[in-house]
Amino acid sequence: MNVTAEPRAPAGEDPAAAWRHPAPVAADRDAAYLSLRHARKVYQTRTGDVEAVGMANLDIAAGEFVSILGPSGCGKSTLLSMVGGLETVTEGEIWIEGAQVTGPRRDFGYIFQDPTLLPWKSVLDNVLFPIRTQKRPVADYEAEAHRLLERVGLGEFKAKRPRELSGGMRQRVALCRGLINDPRLMLMDEPFSALDAISRDDMNLALVRLWDSYHKTALFVTHSIREAVFLADRVLVMTARPSRIVADLRLPFARPRDVTVQDTPEFNRICAWLRDQIQAGYGRAAPGTGG
Amino acid sequence: MQTATVVNAPAGAALAPADPGGSAAAASRRANLLLLRRLALPVLAAALVLAVWEVGTRWAQVPEVLLPPPSAVVDRLVNAFPLLMKHAWPTIWQSLAGFAIATVLGISLATLLSASTIIRETLYPNVVFFQLIPKIALAPLFVVWFGLGPEARLSFSVFVSFFPVVIATLAGLDNVERDLLRLCRALTASNWQTFVSVRLPHAMPYIFSGMKIASTFAIIGVIVGEFITSRAGLGYLILFASAQAETALILAAISVLCVFGLAFYGVVALCERWTIERFGDRPR
Ligand SMILES: Nc1ncnc2c1ncn2[C@@H]1O[C@H](COP(=O)(O)OP(=O)(O)O)[C@@H](O)[C@H]1O
Ligand SMILES: [Mg+2]
Numbered sequence: 001m002n003v004t005a006e007p008r009a010p011a012g013e014d015p016a017a018a019w020r021h022p023a024p025v026a027a028d029r030d031a032a033y034l035s036l037r038h039a040r041k042v043y044q045t046r047t048g049d050v051e052a053v054g055m056a057n058l059d060i061a062a063g064e065f066v067s068i069l070g071p072s073g074c075g076k077s078t079l080l081s082m083v084g085g086l087e088t089v090t091e092g093e094i095w096i097e098g099a100q101v102t103g104p105r106r107d108f109g110y111i112f113q114d115p116t117l118l119p120w121k122s123v124l125d126n127v128l129f130p131i132r133t134q135k136r137p138v139a140d141y142e143a144e145a146h147r148l149l150e151r152v153g154l155g156e157f158k159a160k161r162p163r164e165l166s167g168g169m170r171q172r173v174a175l176c177r178g179l180i181n182d183p184r185l186m187l188m189d190e191p192f193s194a195l196d197a198i199s200r201d202d203m204n205l206a207l208v209r210l211w212d213s214y215h216k217t218a219l220f221v222t223h224s225i226r227e228a229v230f231l232a233d234r235v236l237v238m239t240a241r242p243s244r245i246v247a248d249l250r251l252p253f254a255r256p257r258d259v260t261v262q263d264t265p266e267f268n269r270i271c272a273w274l275r276d277q278i279q280a281g282y283g284r285a286a287p288g289t290g291g
Numbered sequence: 292m293q294t295a296t297v298v299n300a301p302a303g304a305a306l307a308p309a310d311p312g313g314s315a316a317a318a319s320r321r322a323n324l325l326l327l328r329r330l331a332l333p334v335l336a337a338a339l340v341l342a343v344w345e346v347g348t349r350w351a352q353v354p355e356v357l358l359p360p361p362s363a364v365v366d367r368l369v370n371a372f373p374l375l376m377k378h379a380w381p382t383i384w385q386s387l388a389g390f391a392i393a394t395v396l397g398i399s400l401a402t403l404l405s406a407s408t409i410i411r412e413t414l415y416p417n418v419v420f421f422q423l424i425p426k427i428a429l430a431p432l433f434v435v436w437f438g439l440g441p442e443a444r445l446s447f448s449v450f451v452s453f454f455p456v457v458i459a460t461l462a463g464l465d466n467v468e469r470d471l472l473r474l475c476r477a478l479t480a481s482n483w484q485t486f487v488s489v490r491l492p493h494a495m496p497y498i499f500s501g502m503k504i505a506s507t508f509a510i511i512g513v514i515v516g517e518f519i520t521s522r523a524g525l526g527y528l529i530l531f532a533s534a535q536a537e538t539a540l541i542l543a544a545i546s547v548l549c550v551f552g553l554a555f556y557g558v559v560a561l562c563e564r565w566t567i568e569r570f571g572d573r574p575r
Contacts, residue, residue: 106479112473118492
């Protein structure tokens, strides 16, 4: 992936020009909350090296909710894992608040595609799992766990076991678990991809409602353009490998965000523009693969 | 009118589960019937075999040394009861102790194997190799090493029942969802924390299924040991009775062994059910 200052300049009028994010400033590492500097990841596999992420340059401000859009296999998960310290960086650096990322940190929150709950623990205990694991005082976080569960509509289900919950409800528990230790950075890797459309809309709304009051920096990977735009303050579009970022948009929608924002012409115009960018990315990648 | 149908449909649908008390009663009656059938059929089959055996041996006048009728076995069971209990005791405590030691050792070794790649690479192929050799053939060695006392039988029982626990436990510790381990890593959990809070609970049903096998193996180990060298125990009694051509006593001793084996297995199987209920991810 290459985040370069070079914007893709579509011929003719560019409806997104007004929202286009300024190019990352190379010396801005200390000002940004999160900075990637030439971060690169190469997996060594039996069949040869796979360059999952190539030279990522990126600055993200504190409190920004950033959606990352891109086709499967373009390195989104790898990028997230590197930021989260779950994968090492082959080359380059990742900085958070002036410190280089060397491993997972206690002030990160993660949500994966699967809820990955502990089946033998109650919903409440699952939410408190990070607290126990990180040896924080449980008593200090119990009230927050109850509050989070109430807010995502699981107030009645605190004592239930995960297997008694639907897929959407389980992912809500995972959401609460990701937020319980009051993380500075939320890393969400296609958290709603496995859900049906109705649960997914539900989850999007729950997340947006949470973000009305939680101003956390977040990286949110998704395949859904509308989801990306509805949730985020900023959207990055990645192309297939060898991937690079072809669009970096700052969205004009305020918070607290209303559901009806999705019905505005502006929202739909942005979505259409993003779709064009993604298709253009496919077009760009096609000659290399198709021969 | 269209709206009318739309309104009516859910109302009609809502009618179906009415009278919940009645349907719940019906469901429990059905469950009872099912249980009765699952219990009654095998019991009936066994009773039939016993009846044929009883009638057959009497009708054909099979000598009691060859095959006594069940009634003769029951007679022997009753009048030799104190003798049977006297010999049952060492077999029972050695089986239980062998099983307990095998379980502790098995879980410990599996933990070690799952904790360290180098230990696993060194030991696991050997564990599998030992698992494959016919262990009964090694029984006389235990007499050579541990003498004629209960130690020989106990250690052989441990040896026989230890492998299923190791293999099942290791499978349980290893089979944890990769994402759960990733979550632990993301939360900066230590290896020990991951073991205690994720791997071990996940392995619980596996451990008990290994223990279920171990419970029968532990008894086999003790009986084989008693066959080889012993002056007490049900294995010894069976050998002794066979030397005396007391076939009814052999069968009586085997009956006692069966009752003990069944009870032992049953308790462990119940524990397994409970662990699946408690630690599994879907209700049974
Ligand atoms: N652990 C790994 N070992 C080898 N190759 C990997 C590994 N993880 C991902 N890859 C490869 O790296 C590329 C990017 O994967 P990933 O980051 O999962 O993409 P995405 O999340 O965008 O679908 C893919 O081609 C994938 O096959
Ligand atoms: Mg992915």
